[in-house]
């Protein structure tokens with residue numbers, strides 16, 4: 001049997017007692033049409049992304065690929081799911097972290 005752990009608090013989830021939540025995120029580089037006009041570049045940017053992705057297949061480079069497109073998946077326990085939906089981007093935590101760094 002597959003055992004799941006919460007990706008936030010690392011608690012092991014009991015399949016019989018705990019409800020497991022799956023979070024899927026899709027992050028990709030957005031090309032702003034306005035910026036394209038200003039640059040006078042009429043090139044089709046979907047085609048450009050396609051080119052980049054094809055280059056990635058050739059170059060086998062994970063780093064550039066993650067910059068352009070990334071799909072993430074997390075398993076969460078009910079408690080962490082509750083926290084996540086209230087603050088999906090972890091804004092408060094990020095703010096505190098920045099302050100403590102300066």
Ligand SMILES: [Zn+2]
Pocket residue numbers: 006007008009010011076077078079080081
């Ligand atoms: Zn958790």
